[in-house]
Amino acid sequence: MAQSLRSMSDLRGKVQTVMGLIEPSQLGRTLTHEHLSLSFESCYVSPSPEDKALSKASIELKNLHWLQQHPYSHRENLLMGQEYEAVREELLSFRKNGGGTIMAKETGVNVIAGAGFYVDATHSEETRKMTVEKLTDIIVSEVRYGADGTEIRCGVIGEIGTTWPITESEKRVLRATAHAQTELGTIIDHGELLEFARMGSFLEYDLFGTEVLNYHLAFLIGEGYEDRLLIAHDIHTKHRLSKYGGHGYSHILKNIVPKMLSRGITQNQVDKILIENPKQWLTFK
Numbered sequence: 001m002a003q004s005l006r007s008m009s010d011l012r013g014k015v016q017t018v019m020g021l022i023e024p025s026q027l028g029r030t031l032t033h034e035h036l037s038l039s040f041e042s043c044y045v046s047p048s049p050e051d052k053a054l055s056k057a058s059i060e061l062k063n064l065h066w067l068q069q070h071p072y073s074h075r076e077n078l079l080m081g082q083e084y085e086a087v088r089e090e091l092l093s094f095r096k097n098g099g100g101t102i103m104a105k106e107t108g109v110n111v112i113a114g115a116g117f118y119v120d121a122t123h124s125e126e127t128r129k130m131t132v133e134k135l136t137d138i139i140v141s142e143v144r145y146g147a148d149g150t151e152i153r154c155g156v157i158g159e160i161g162t163t164w165p166i167t168e169s170e171k172r173v174l175r176a177t178a179h180a181q182t183e184l185g186t187i188i189d190h191g192e193l194l195e196f197a198r199m200g201s202f203l204e205y206d207l208f209g210t211e212v213l214n215y216h217l218a219f220l221i222g223e224g225y226e227d228r229l230l231i232a233h234d235i236h237t238k239h240r241l242s243k244y245g246g247h248g249y250s251h252i253l254k255n256i257v258p259k260m261l262s263r264g265i266t267q268n269q270v271d272k273i274l275i276e277n278p279k280q281w282l283t284f285k
């Protein structure tokens with residue numbers, strides 16, 4: 001497919017979904033960090049000797065609890081790319097539960113793709129050899145031309161990640177991300193400290209549904225940061241899809257929002273976090 005250049009003036013004031021440009025007002029309730037299809041095999045963790053058999057067993061209810069504790073030690077669990085039908089069904093249900101944006105025409109949900117490079121373990125040999133300038137060019141072209149040789153253009157930069165200690169390749173990616181952001185007027189995906197909020201970044205709380213993190217939404221709202229909060233699940237393994245007994249993409253709308261309301265967060269504040277803040281973040285400046 002021939003790729004054509006998206007002009008910066010076309011992007012300004014719009015949101016770029018995989019189907020094309022839309023008005024920010026068309027976003028609706030938006031999950032700002034989900035995966036619909038991916039292989040996470042590069043992050044496989046070898047199981048302990050006593051867990052070897054379980055790590056190869058098929059995904060069934062009786063192994064679900066083990067999977068929840070060791071999601072990365074089961075190869076099949078990391079292959080979410082095989083789940084087209086299950087993900088499609090989930091998106092239809094997200095739509096039915098009042099969701100507006102994560103994508104795809106047939107499900108009626110907008111999808112916005114992310115550009116850029118994740119943690120070192122996922123970098124190819126080729127990526128590791130690239131200069132900051134080359135990495136910047138790739139990120140910018142994923143937004144302006146299309147990603148991976150397609151005409152599908154990204155609407156945001158992310159997911160970007162670093163490990164500790166940070167590697168040379170990750171440092172180059174971070175620099176390239178900053179350069180690309182300046183060039184494009186997009187905002188990068190993550191910021192997890194109050195310092196960032198004070199500087200004007202959005203704080204996105206994801207991994208909702210895994211019960212491994214303690215969230216402080218009410219606290220942050222009380223501290224005056226309701227304009228800076230985003231929430232999502234970051235689903236990236238099979239066991240978190242409804243098909244395998246997981247919470248699915250509608251968990252926040254169905255279960256978390258009522259809890260937020262019962263803890264004194266107002267409907268207006270919930271709408272800010274799910275509609276208004278993503279709109280501000282995803283609109284090209």
Ligand SMILES: [Zn+2]
Nearest residue numbers: 035159234236
């Ligand atoms: Zn992610």
